[in-house]
Amino acid sequence: MAQIDSGDGFETLAIHAGQEADPSTGAVVPPIYQVSTYKQDGVGGVRGGRRSAANHGGVASGPGRWVEGYEYSRTANPTRGSLEECLAALEGGARALAFASGMAAEDCLVRTVCRPGDHVLIPHDAYGGTYRLFDKVLAAWGLTYHPVPVSDADAVRAAAAAHAPRLIWVETPTNPLLSIADIGALAQVARAAGALLAVDNTFASPYLQQPLALGADVVVHSTTKYLGGHSDVVGGALVTGDAELAARLAFAQNAVGSAGGPFDAWLTLRGVKTLGVRMDRHCANAAQVAAMLANHPAVARVCYPGLPDHPGHEVAAKQMRGFGGMVSFRHAGGADAAVATCGRTRLFTLGESLGGVESLIEHPARMTHASVAGSPLEVPADLVRLSVGIENIDDLLEDLRVALA
Numbered sequence: 590m591a592q593i594d595s596g597d598g599f600e601t602l603a604i605h606a607g608q609e610a611d612p613s614t615g616a617v618v619p620p621i622y623q624v625s626t627y628k629q630d631g632v633g634g635v636r637g638g639r640r641s642a643a644n645h646g647g648v649a650s651g652p653g654r655w656v657e658g659y660e661y662s663r664t665a666n667p668t669r670g671s672l673e674e675c676l677a678a679l680e681g682g683a684r685a686l687a688f689a690s691g692m693a694a695e696d697c698l699v700r701t702v703c704r705p706g707d708h709v710l711i712p713h714d715a716y717g718g719t720y721r722l723f724d725k726v727l728a729a730w731g732l733t734y735h736p737v738p739v740s741d742a743d744a745v746r747a748a749a750a751a752h753a754p755r756l757i758w759v760e761t762p763t764n765p766l767l768s769i770a771d772i773g774a775l776a777q778v779a780r781a782a783g784a785l786l787a788v789d790n791t792f793a794s795p796y797l798q799q800p801l802a803l804g805a806d807v808v809v810h811s812t813t814k815y816l817g818g819h820s821d822v823v824g825g826a827l828v829t830g831d832a833e834l835a836a837r838l839a840f841a842q843n844a845v846g847s848a849g850g851p852f853d854a855w856l857t858l859r860g861v862k863t864l865g866v867r868m869d870r871h872c873a874n875a876a877q878v879a880a881m882l883a884n885h886p887a888v889a890r891v892c893y894p895g896l897p898d899h900p901g902h903e904v905a906a907k908q909m910r911g912f913g914g915m916v917s918f919r920h921a922g923g924a925d926a927a928v929a930t931c932g933r934t935r936l937f938t939l940g941e942s943l944g945g946v947e948s949l950i951e952h953p954a955r956m957t958h959a960s961v962a963g964s965p966l967e968v969p970a971d972l973v974r975l976s977v978g979i980e981n982i983d984d985l986l987e988d989l990r991v992a993l994a
């Protein structure tokens with residue numbers, strides 16, 4: 590049976606952490622425990638808990654109180670537990686929790702660490718759904734927010750002094766403009782302000798960037814994207830190094846019922862095994878796409894942190910292993926030309942989402958970021974966002990050249 594060791598590297602953990610052979614059959618892949626409830630050996634005699642309750646399979650009966658074993662799959666499920674243990678290992682956290690979507694994870698985090706009346710700093714460039722959550726849902730719950738340019742640590746420090754936030758929410762690289770925030774610098778800002786720092790690590794994935802090691806308190810993922818990697822499952826995750834906070838998050842997740850199902854966990858886990866090799870190819874392909882676009886007359890500006898003239902290039906080089914697979918660009922011909930380009934590709938599929946093996950193209954202002962129209966997070970109408978997949982790079986470059994011609 591493969592057993593992980595404390596010195597194992599990322600790729601080894603991706604394949605083995607939380608995924609030891611099934612004890613009853615020897616199956617080398619964790620089975621899909623498609624089950625809602627579990628037989629108990631006498632009242633309260635729950636079975637299972639083959640891993641530590643701190644990280645897997647515990648049954649939350651209240652914040653901070655964990656009992657080993659399984660009683661009901663909203664609370665704990667072995668397949669979900671395998672994914673959670675793997676994600677915790679990959680992010681270097683004490684514990685991970687898997688959710689039905691990235692938005693469910695975000696909502697759980699904010700409602701757990703904040704109370705009505707609290708204030709949150711959010712990025713002025715972020716996924717539109719995150720803004721919508723703060724602006725349309727959590728504002729009605731009594732939370733106030735203030736958008737800040739998270740690539741400017743001094744601006745975040747000033748906003749923290751002015752607003753005394755409970756939480757500082759960061760995306761890096763940001764969606765869709767690929768801005769870079771200095772996670773280590775913002776961790777210091779958060780600590781000095783008595784705030785928690787949450788980092789949405791969806792664009793980078795833990796293979797390229799590990800925010801907890803840089804001082805973040807919680808990592809947020811839409812596992813729908815690079816972690817799942819195949820555009821066939823929606824999910825989310827929270828990872829933290831703080832076991833007490835993790836217990837509070839697990840309590841809220843169980844109380845609200847926002848966990849993902851076992852088949853979704855299994856699909857995500859299967860995707861995670863190849864995360865490293867996929868990310869290497871995503872990065873290599875995106876670098877070539879960005880270089881081609883940077884020299885194309887129809888392109889006014891390329892947003893890719895791997896380009897030396899990107900304002901966040903040095904910070905990205907310091908805190909990321911690679912620059913990722915997402916590239917945005919502003920079309921020199923304006924909004925109509927940007928929309929037309931999105932409709933002219935052959936291999937880049939016109940669609941929302943990102944991080945799958947297949948390349949996608951979209952127009953953020955009318956698609957993923959339509960919900961930020963008229964807000965401080967509004968995105969340029971001439972912006973095109975690419976999720977560069979792992980197809981043959983010559984085919985991808987040719988596809989874009991034809992669409993831009």
Ligand SMILES: Cc1ncc(COP(=O)(O)O)c(C=O)c1O
Nearest residue numbers: 690691692716764791811813824
């Ligand atoms: C950066 C980022 N965070 C969070 C989310 C939300 O995740 P989900 O769609 O899985 O709910 C998305 C979705 O696109 C995203 O791009």
